[in-house]
Amino acid sequence: MRQPGKGKAFFDLCDAFAVRGCAVCALVERDLTRQVDLLFGEFCNDPPTRRRLVEGGGFCERHSRLIEGCLGQCLGVALVYHDLVCSLASRLGQPTMRLPRQECPLCADQRRAEDSYLDQVLAHYDAPQLQAAYVGSFGLCLAHYERALHRCPDGAFRHRVQSQQREHLRRLERDLVEFIRKQDYRFAKEDHGEERDCWRRAVRLVRW
Numbered sequence: 001m002r003q004p005g006k007g008k009a010f011f012d013l014c015d016a017f018a019v020r021g022c023a024v025c026a027l028v029e030r031d032l033t034r035q036v037d038l039l040f041g042e043f044c045n046d047p048p049t050r051r052r053l054v055e056g057g058g059f060c061e062r063h064s065r066l067i068e069g070c071l072g073q074c075l076g077v078a079l080v081y082h083d084l085v086c087s088l089a090s091r092l093g094q095p096t097m098r099l100p101r102q103e104c105p106l107c108a109d110q111r112r113a114e115d116s117y118l119d120q121v122l123a124h125y126d127a128p129q130l131q132a133a134y135v136g137s138f139g140l141c142l143a144h145y146e147r148a149l150h151r152c153p154d155g156a157f158r159h160r161v162q163s164q165q166r167e168h169l170r171r172l173e174r175d176l177v178e179f180i181r182k183q184d185y186r187f188a189k190e191d192h193g194e195e196r197d198c199w200r201r202a203v204r205l206v207r208w
């Protein structure tokens with residue numbers, strides 16, 4: 001595997017492992033929100049960009065929600081969707097009446113960003129700063145853990161990643177037990193600690 005250098009992504013990851021969820025999810029979400037803002041703002045009048053968005057034939061449900069939330073760029077959204085709607089309407093006038101369905105353009109961007117962050121994690125797995133942040137984190141979500149495993153250079157590396165993820169899941173399991181225990185009226189007066197948001201972290205981590 002070609003080793004990417006320690007760039008901004010490396011330091012972003014070190015910081016993002018402090019979030020109460022998957023660091024890769026957090027960074028990709030941040031990047032995609034910026035990307036949507038740029039695509040429908042600065043670049044919506046750039047012909048190649050607009051063509052790429054229109055040729056995709058639309059966006060998946062998840063990214064449509066992200067675009068819908070892009071309130072500052074509603075004009076750009078209207079312009080791109082005008083082209084999309086025109087293209088779809090004219091295709092429905094053709095004999096096959098089939099709608100174009102390519103991969104959602106933002107799904108493709110998301111996959112590239114995910115792979116790039118995961119390659120940074122694997123390339124610098126033993127860097128003390130990243131290792132400390134990763135071990136102290138709540139782990140990767142199942143989707144990113146699986147992707148990381150596929151990108152490991154060999155079985156020994158996969159085993160290390162697996163062992164670390166098991167540690168993260170064990171920690172989550174202990175937090176869930178503690179959270180459930182404190183819901184019992186006999187212990188309800190005890191202060192909540194690290195386990196206070198474990199149910200939310202569980203939903204964030206156990207996702208494909």
Ligand SMILES: [Zn+2]
Pocket residue numbers: 022023024025026140141142143144
């Ligand atoms: Zn994730």
Ligand SMILES: [Zn+2]
Pocket residue numbers: 059060061062063104105106107108
């Ligand atoms: Zn998508």
